[in-house]
Each structure stands twice: as C-alpha cells, then as structure tokens.
Amino acid sequence: MSPALLAAGAPAWAQIGLGHYLVVSALLFTLGILAMVARRNAIGVLIGIELVLNAANVNLVAFGRFTDAGPKGPVFAIFVILLAAAEAAIMLALLLNIFERSGSVSVDDATELRG
Amino acid sequence: MNDILAKTGDVLRDWGPALLFYGMAGLVLATAAYAVLARKIDHSAFSLMACFAGVAGLYALLGSDFLAAAQVVVYVGGIMVLVVFGVLLTDRLPIEFRQISRETAVQGLAVAIPVAVAILGAVLGTAWPTRPEEAVADEGTTREIGVLLLTDYLFPFEFASVLLLVALVGAARLARGGRS
Numbered sequence: 001m002s003p004a005l006l007a008a009g010a011p012a013w014a015q016i017g018l019g020h021y022l023v024v025s026a027l028l029f030t031l032g033i034l035a036m037v038a039r040r041n042a043i044g045v046l047i048g049i050e051l052v053l054n055a056a057n058v059n060l061v062a063f064g065r066f067t068d069a070g071p072k073g074p075v076f077a078i079f080v081i082l083l084a085a086a087e088a089a090i091m092l093a094l095l096l097n098i099f100e101r102s103g104s105v106s107v108d109d110a111t112e113l114r115g
Numbered sequence: 116m117n118d119i120l121a122k123t124g125d126v127l128r129d130w131g132p133a134l135l136f137y138g139m140a141g142l143v144l145a146t147a148a149y150a151v152l153a154r155k156i157d158h159s160a161f162s163l164m165a166c167f168a169g170v171a172g173l174y175a176l177l178g179s180d181f182l183a184a185a186q187v188v189v190y191v192g193g194i195m196v197l198v199v200f201g202v203l204l205t206d207r208l209p210i211e212f213r214q215i216s217r218e219t220a221v222q223g224l225a226v227a228i229p230v231a232v233a234i235l236g237a238v239l240g241t242a243w244p245t246r247p248e249e250a251v252a253d254e255g256t257t258r259e260i261g262v263l264l265l266t267d268y269l270f271p272f273e274f275a276s277v278l279l280l281v282a283l284v285g286a287a288r289l290a291r292g293g294r295s
C-alpha cells in the first residue's frame with residue numbers, strides 16, 4: 001500500500017495507523033485466551049493457542065511496517081510461524097496418544113501426570 | 116463525466132485503505148469469535164481457516180507480501196490440515212465436551228476481560244514511535260527478509276530448521292504411540 005494512498009481528505013478514523021492494527025491484535029489475543037481457558041476440548045485449546053500466536057504476528061508485522069524495526073518485524077514473525085507449525089504437530093501427536101489411552105480429548109481427563 | 120471519474124478516484128483514494136482494513140479486521144475478528152464460541156469443533160476449525168486467511172490479508176495490507184504468502188501456505192495449508200485431522204480422528208466425543216459450559220465460560224471471561232482491558236489500555240495509552248512514510252519501501256519486504264535471514268539471522272534460521280526437523284520426527288514417533 002503506497003503512502004500516497006493515505007490522502008489528507010479522509011477523516012481521522014479512516015487514516016489506518018499502527019494503533020488500529022494493535023487494537024485488532026489485542027482483540028484477537030483476547031479471543032485466543034478465552035478459547036484456551038473456556039474450551040475443555042484439547043483441539044479447542046490448540047485453536048486458542050494458534051489465535052494468540054497470530055495476534056502476536058500481526059503486532060510484529062505492524063511494528064515492522066510503522067516503526068524503525070523495518071523488515072526485522074516480519075523476520076521474527078517467520079520464526080513465530082515456524083515454531084507454531086512445530087508446536088501444532090507435537091500437540092496433535094500428543095493428543096492422538098491421549099485419545100488412544102483414555103478415549104477422550106478433554107483436557108480435564110488428562111490427569112495422569114498430576115502429582 | 117471526467118468530474119465524476121475524478122471524484123470517484125478521490126473517494127477511493129481517501130476511503131479505499133480504510134475500507135479494506137475494516138473489512139479484513141471484521142472478517143478476522145468475526146471468524147475468530149465463531150471459532151472460539153462454535154458448539155461443534157469442526158465448525159470451529161473451518162472458521163479458524165477463514166480467520167487465518169483474513170490475517171494473511173492484514174499482512175498484505177501491511178505491505179508484507181512474503182509473510183502473507185507464508186501465512187496462506189503454512190497456516191491455511193499446513194496447520195489447518197493438522198487441526199482438521201485432529202478433529203476427524205477424535206470426533207467421538209460426548210456432546211458436553213463439544214461446547215463451552217457455563218462454568219468454564221465464566222472462568223474464561225474472568226481471565227480474558229482483564230487481559231483485554233490491560234492490553235487495550237496499554238495500546239491506546241502509549242504514544243508509539245513512528246517513522247516517516249517516505250521510509251516505507253513500496254516494493255514489499257521479500258528481498259530485505261531474505262537478506263536478513265542469510266546474514267544477521269543466519270544462526271537462528273539454521274537453528275530453527277533443525278528444531279523443526281526434530282519436532283516433526285518427534286511428532287511422527289509420538290503419533291505411532293509405541294507401536295513398532
């Protein structure tokens with residue numbers, strides 16, 4: 001999006017800046033936290049974790065676009081995406097194991113490691 | 116006629132970026148909310164896919180073309196396939212685990228509302244540093260990202276690739292569940 005597109009003719013709320021992206025990211029993060037706490041299904045919890053990671057990425061890219069961080073923002077976001085992929089693969093492998101053992105993917109049923 | 120065209124161009128130039136942003140943000144938040152609240156976990160998973168695509172749109176609006184493509188390939192193409200597999204392989208649950216009970220909804224809101232207030236307060240109450248618009252490259256960030264990954268961030272890059280290999284081999288080993 002070229003800077004020339006941000007003309008002076010539009011009102012303030014139509015001038016999309018860093019704050020707009022940070023608010024979207026904050027709401028996305030909150031929805032992820034809500035899913036992680038409120039869902040009892042482990043796949044629902046995984047969905048919440050992915051939402052939180054995406055919210056963090058939106059922040060990183062927005063800071064890269066609007067501040068001096070420049071391309072360092074997207075580079076960190078790439079590492080976050082990579083770790084999210086590794087984490088999703090491990091989590092689903094664990095989940096399949098738990099499901100085979102106990103016949104449930106409720107996080108409340110996986111209590112074997114509780115002291 | 117030329118006047119009308121010029122006016123339309125002005126309106127698009129003034130409002131186009133804002134309309135795109137609000138559209139994408141609305142799509143992302145609405146699909147994320149449905150993914151969190153849907154009664155059926157498979158509805159949740161497909162709503163999450165639309166949410167990831169919307170986030171890719173936000174990256175594109177931010178001028179991060181490479182990351183938008185990576186988001187589509189890795190999240191929409193990869194992680195979503197994993198999640199859908201997980202849903203299909205474990206879809207024999209009693210109905211009460213599929214939805215959010217009143218008890219856990221209260222617990223979730225008790226955590227989520229303070230988090231939202233704290234983050235939104237910090238976001239809206241801080242004067243964020245900005246850089247002049249002239250400094251923003253118009254041709255996207257792919258080249259700069261590539262240079263950074265192979266110079267300043269070479270070690271994290273290689274380390275991350277080894278980590279990903281270990282994680283995927285480990286996941287394959289775990290998913291076999293002790294069977295040889």
